Amino acid sequence: FISYAVWWIRQSILQALAEQGRLVRLPQNKIGTYNKANKAYIAFEQANEREPSTEELASILEMSETEVTNIFTTNTRHTSLDAPVHEAEDVAMGDLLEGSSDTDDDVMKDSLRNEIKRILKSLSVREAEILAAYFGLEGDNGPTIEEIGQKYDLTKERIRQIKERAIKRLQKARYSNSLKGYLG
Numbered sequence: 001f002i003s004y005a006v007w008w009i010r011q012s013i014l015q016a017l018a019e020q021g022r023l024v025r026l027p028q029n030k031i032g033t034y035n036k037a038n039k040a041y042i043a044f045e046q047a048n049e050r051e052p053s054t055e056e057l058a059s060i061l062e063m064s065e066t067e068v069t070n071i072f073t074t075n076t077r078h079t080s081l082d083a084p085v086h087e088a089e090d091v092a093m094g095d096l097l098e099g100s101s102d103t104d105d106d107v108m109k110d111s112l113r114n115e116i117k118r119i120l121k122s123l124s125v126r127e128a129e130i131l132a133a134y135f136g137l138e139g140d141n142g143p144t145i146e147e148i149g150q151k152y153d154l155t156k157e158r159i160r161q162i163k164e165r166a167i168k169r170l171q172k173a174r175y176s177n178s179l180k181g182y183l184g
Contacts, residue, residue, distance in 0.1 A: 026074070034075045037061055037068065113137075119170060126152070127166040133162055 018031050026034075040060045044052040058065045081094030117135060120128040128154070136142030144152075149159045 030071075030074065034071050037071045123166050123169065127162055127169075130159060132161050134159075152161050 015028070020026055037057065040057060041052060044056065044060065050165070052060070054065045056072060058068045061068060079093060080091050081097070082153050085093060085096065096125060118146050120132065120137075123131070131147050131180045132138050133143055133151070145159050145163075149156050152159070154162075
């Protein structure tokens, strides 16, 4: 009876560890496979005084190398970013990470830039270049109409006309709705 009770107690402890010992719950069979692979790893290490290669573990466990790799990569422990780096310190892991608070803004800017480039392709090359230069889409601050006119050897008035015509074409185009999502 004692061995039977010990077995049930052991199973209950293992079940509780499997369900509550991890941040992400793994199925019982995955944990069993990991434990089997870990025991083989430790036994090989003790017998040969070195760590086994994936190929050696795969042959011991009669699995493919990919399966062995997956077993060990899915069983990594997760550490909370709020956990202290050392017990004596008040510094949390998250404090050490370099972060960007404006990641969403960067993604939106990149997305908008790509959308504008896609829309400008519906215009003639000259119209697209004039609009891009006028609105500073090339990365510069946006030259004046006079400077754009000098570049294309056109008058200020002609540049303004081309710009206005291109904007009207874009407003009428089916693309105009895709930009409305970026407006605040």
